[in-house]
Amino acid sequence: MALAFGWRRLLLALGLSALFGAVNRLPSTAPPSHVTIGHAIAVGLMAVLAFGLFEQRPLRLPSWLPRWVLQVIGVVIAIPAGMLLAHSVSMAIDIDSAHQQAQMTGLIVLLVEGLLFGPWIALGAMLRQRDIFARDQALTFELERSELERKALDARMRLLQAQVKPHFLFNTLANVQALVDAGSPQASKVLANLIAYLRAAVPRMHARAATMEQEMELVRAYLELMQMRMPDRLQFALRIEPAAAKLQCPPMTLLTLVENAVQHGIDPSEEGGSIDVDVGVRDGRCFVRVMDTGVGMKASGSGLGTGLSTLRERMQLAFGGDAQLHLTEIEPRGVCAELNFPAQPCSV
């Protein structure tokens, strides 16, 4: 109900009625202005009352009767009703002057004006209102959609990060079991590495970012596990500039590059090779380079790329296109993967 008789609407009706009343005062035969304006306002208020009433009541309408038609009909009926009301009020105040020719003419003029303009004003008000309503709704939709999109992105990010492969896990566990069975003192250290790896690789629900230093530790845990599994085939070196240590690193970024180098470079190679990881910062951008001397792209065939494709997608989501991933072949063999993205201090 508050909406139906809002202040804006009431003020508009009062303003327009006063205007009509003032105009009706202009002919020399017209009654005094307080009478014409008073009458016009009475008619205007009746019209607003009808407009607002039928806007809300009855709650349900038969399908053949659109609400706007009802509202316009309401306004058309309200105008003569308002006029009669105005006239009876006039009579109650001053019965003589109410019967004067001038006042009667004025009322007829007002009636004609009301019937001519009232429905159009009502229609205009309805259109405006519909417009505001539509805009409101569009805004709500927009908000909901962007919220949904953000949630979808979040979910997608988490899915993309969740990639502990059972193959890796069980093979590593088989090695741990072998060490434990053999009573090797190495077993505990290997388990520590595996725990460090799993802690980071199992999808983290809240941590959206880690520091470069933390990511590097994860990579070290992973590479040490792999080195235990293939001691004669894998060497590695990790280097990180001190300036880059506290920078933000989207989770699993570096690890994905390194896993890719192991899976598609070192593992398929009989002789194995080395992996060199360098992280640095230059001109406000973080540069990551992972070089391996494995079998290279040609030999690794079509299996290459699932991890890298999801990494690309993740970087796209995280930096909105401001990240670059390059893969080049190096001589005599191996692959160099270079990634750079805006350097941001870690906020966590």
Place this chain on the structure above:
Amino acid sequence: MSTPTALIADDEPLLRDALERMLAQVWCELKVVAQARNGREAIDLFEAHRPDICFLDVQMPGKTGVEAAQHIGRRAHLVFVTAYDQYAVQAFAQGVLDYLVKPVEPARLAETVARLQERLRAAQPALNTEALLEQLVTSLERTQAPTTLRWVRASVGQTVRLIAVDDIDYLRSEEKYTQVVWRDDGGEPREAVIRTPLKQLIAQLDSTQFAQVHRSFVVNLRAVSHVTRGPNETAHVHLKGHDEVLPVSRSYLHVFRQM
């Protein structure tokens, strides 16, 4: 009966030792005569030692365990050892081949050993695995190779790099090679050469993303801005941010009919 002998092939040394140790517990007469680090070594050592039984890891660098098995044939009893991998395990579970899943469980190993002892005692020949291995190779290949290409290997000047297929605008056939027009990270159009004929590439591309529009053109549908009709049942493809226009020949016009 002479002492039974075995070969163990696995690229992970700890796992070779572990299997040898476990075998010693359940089958003390068995003598492990050789340990191989990859498929090629497994073949060489098999030829050198001629063991009765070969334990072959499926995923090994160079030649795989399955390839080594194909070489060995029926000259030894074969037991495959596979990492936990849904597809590989499924492939084995369907056949009659002996297999163990890592980490190897002692009970499972004991069952396998009992079966092997039975075969050796009865002097049964090894299973004829030729057809089974053939099947295995194809089913493993199918599960490992992604159905569509995500990156293409292309030469840009002197360097060879991988280009994500999403970055490709279109491909043009150049006889034995394919020219690829793609966007670098800055969104600038670049060109590179792929040393694969277009025909071969098409088969590997995602058909919902790439469409052949002409005998020598394949276009990334995401790069298309609009298509204009020409006379005589032909059309032209206009690309986003490109002045170049690609021809659509009559036989490929159907690609855009629904759009």
